[in-house]
Amino acid sequence: MKALIFHEHGGLEQLSYTDVPEPVVGTHEVLIQVKAVALNHLDLWVRKGIPGLQLSLPHIGGSDIAGVVVAVGQEVDSAWEGKHVVLNPSLACGKCEFCRAGQQSQCINFHILGEHTSGGMAEYVAAPVENLYPIPDDYPFTQAAAVPLVFQTAWRALIGQTRLKASESVLIVGAGGGVASAAIQIARLAGAYVYAVTSSPEKEQNARRLGADETINYKEADFAKEIRKRTNKRGVDIVLENVGPATWTQSIRSLAKGGRLVTFGATTGHIGETNLNLLFWNQLHLIGSTMANYAEFDQVMKLIFTHRRLQPVVDRVMPLSEGREAQRILEAGEQFGKLVLEP
Template sequence: MVRGTDSSGTMRAVHVIEHGGPGVLRMVELPVPEPAAGEVRVKVAAISLNHLDIWVRRGMPGVEIPMPHIPGCDGTGTIDALGEGVGPEVTVGMRVLIEPGFTTADGPEVQAGMDHLAPDYGIRGEHAPGLAAEYVCLPEQYVTPLPEGLDLIDTAAVPLVFLTAWGMLHTRAKIQAGETVLVLGAASGVGSAGIQIAKAHGCRVITTAGSPEKRALGVELGAHDALDHRDDAWPKELKALTGGQGADVVFEHIGPATWDGAMRSLRRGGRLVTCGGTTGPKVSITLPHLFMKNQSVLGSTMGPRSAFVDILQGMANGLFRPVVHSVLPIERIADAHQMLEGREVVGKLVLTF
């Protein structure tokens, strides 16, 4: 038996009807879903846009997405109905963050607290229908209660980028207090999260951005210095700032546009960690530089869902904050895609119902 609000009627949702430009996004009316046993239904307050949404809409080689498809991997909302068997700690009216990742089996990675490494790990909005709908149903373990004082709208900008940055810095690079961390792209969602996480761990943070305004944001978020990565001399400037040593950790997610400079900025024995490439998928590595300097290049995807407790508590304590460029109604999702593709965005775009 479902407990909570009556679900009769329809809801607004976004459909990607085929791969292509922003024009393939459609607002549609769908039946309100019913939670199955062990599931909760969330009335979605807001979602935020990520580069993943762009890639899903355009189409990715080797990734088949059934159409029509509901996009969106980040979201917040209020639980409004409970399926049979949901635990007593989850209640109607609870304000929650909706976790972007999920698994379908309780394998060894899940049991070890490293669910994002499970072979069946998926991301909502890519491997399953996403959160761009007024109501969504999902297993109860994939909602995290919001601490008092956190806003549903701003918090919608948190899940994917903060979890990704946490996984890059803590899980893969294993940053240590006192290390120098170079964060590429201060004004991006994942870059702005990376600055704050490294700073909170006691690291010296140096960041890069392509405009004075974006570099100022990086410093405001906690970076000690901010460099212009459109200036070819920026790796030399970083070396000068570190006494000729370079960075202990380089936080890379841009790809070809910054890769060579990122590798030149890495100190002997340093670690470069990357979660993607917004400027393209292919880069080159000069192998003698890599092995002669005992450097490491680490790939990273998402992060352990257990990190959400620390991330949200850090927000509640004022240690972390999402950077929200603007808040738009869901009906303007095509405009939001165009803004993100046009590099007009500082931080995250949030869309509300």
């Protein structure tokens, strides 16, 4: 089968579109014919190499997959064959104390499909049956592939972790990203007042179209000062962060008394400076969040595929053979929403 692979960690030049063997299906797994796979920043980090992450090379990335079940393992119900599905890329052991408590993303052996295992940038992928989520036959695969990773991440961060309430205010930093596009919609659906920080007038317009009440261009203003000004010095109840050092100080300064900052990533580095006087005096909460537990995943998938209250945001669809160019676009931040590849 055709796949986008890399033999060594490094730059874009390591990617090649080539023939590889089809995956072998385990007894509790299914074989999916990949119809669409969406890119995530995770794919870039995995290609460049994450310290401590040992992969068997060559590696096939791709964590956001939509497709059709074409074969099932010995222990899997054959009724799955022919079903349209998306895959939950969260792989948990199911046995540790955190899994048993229903907190799969805190699993002591937590893995992500396409990061630690072969992913969906290929014509076929094998995955555990527990990770399938059926979608309606009329739902476009190129839209569905843009859903699993970003919506579960945004849902757990805002709903599971900060317990966002209607009437609260939320600041979403870096609104061009896939999780942020999901988060704007989720915050709006939950009844919150939404501020979005982004880098261009075009991205501001897109953020407003998704439901942001107000936007700030961080290239034109210190967004913490701008938030203070617009909220009569109060600040916001919640900040959603994933930029890291480049915005961390401003994000903390944007919080109201008792505010919660939730972070799910750090794209500009790993060390953020925290003014401890602000932390205790303003009684702030700093919260980390990764992916979602399986119950949270099901909740947000239902809102997308059954109730259709949330929409995936797709920047563009490209053939899998142009995967290298797609990764270049993501790396350069030229997109708004997801880049989707079709095998």
